[in-house]
Amino acid sequence: AQKITQTQPGMFVQEKEAVTLDCTYDTSDQSYGLFWYKQPSSGEMIFLIYQGSYDEQNATEGRYSLNFQKARKSANLVISASQLGDSAMYFCAMRANQAGTALIFGKGTTLSVSS
Amino acid sequence: DTGVSQNPRHKITKRGQNVTFRCDPISEHNRLYWYRQTLGQGPEFLTYFQNEAQLEKSRLLSDRFSAERPKGSFSTLEIQRTEQGDSAMYLCASSPRTGNNEQFFGPGTRLTVL
Numbered sequence: 001a002q003k004i005t006q007t008q009p010g011m012f013v014q015e016k017e018a019v020t021l022d023c024t025y026d027t028s029d030q031s032y033g034l035f036w037y038k039q040p041s042s043g044e045m046i047f048l049i050y051q052g053s054y055d056e057q058n059a060t061e062g063r064y065s066l067n068f069q070k071a072r073k074s075a076n077l078v079i080s081a082s083q084l085g086d087s088a089m090y091f092c093a094m095r096a097n098q099a100g101t102a103l104i105f106g107k108g109t110t111l112s113v114s115s
Numbered sequence: 116d117t118g119v120s121q122n123p124r125h126k127i128t129k130r131g132q133n134v135t136f137r138c139d140p141i142s143e144h145n146r147l148y149w150y151r152q153t154l155g156q157g158p159e160f161l162t163y164f165q166n167e168a169q170l171e172k173s174r175l176l177s178d179r180f181s182a183e184r185p186k187g188s189f190s191t192l193e194i195q196r197t198e199q200g201d202s203a204m205y206l207c208a209s210s211p212r213t214g215n216n217e218q219f220f221g222p223g224t225r226l227t228v229l
Contacts, residue, residue, distance in 0.1 A: 045206065091157050103148075106157050
């Protein structure tokens with residue numbers, strides 16, 4: 001069975017600093033996708049970044065990058081130059097081998113950015 | 116605004132009542148998903164449609180839960196005989212026919228069962 005583990009319940013960072021949010025996953029599939037979502041206090045889930053299991057390069061989207069280490073089954077999110085608006089809950093998620101199937105989410109990490 | 120919309124945003128009901136939530140996906144998306152999120156947890160998958168076909172419903176929490184997408188556009192999620200344990204945020208997401216299955220979420224419906 002697939003599983004996502006996020007071991008950091010909360011992280012604190014100062015503005016303009018970089019922060020890494022940890023995510024490990026478990027799957028027996030060879031083909032899978034990994035996602036990160038942001039959930040502000042308003043509740044809406046916002047898609048941030050995607051990494052395919054066969055992608056050789058780490059995914060990047062603006063200030064977000066995904067540190068993908070396949071052998072270690074980790075997919076950590078790196079946020080560079082943190083901003084106050086980054087304060088939110090962050091979820092790592094995985095889909096199984098077929099597109100169109102459900103996402104399996106971790107329990108999330110709360111990020112607090114201070115000035 | 117062309118994002119996923121959900122109605123109502125909040126629903127308070129008494130135990131034993133039936134409730135129905137509506138989701139309107141992004142118009143060109145043929146895939147639609149329902150998730151439930153309880154406090155302090157990540158979203159938990161409930162069911163999935165491709166066009167009007169419900170391709171996965173084994174994760175619906177009990178036979179009190181049902182979902183429809185009659186014309187392949189909007190979807191409804193119904194909970195019959197609500198229980199206090201049904202109190203949660205119900206999220207709807209949609210994704211396009213092609214791509215990596217990035218799912219775009221609506222704002223959710225928060226259900227409180229008294």
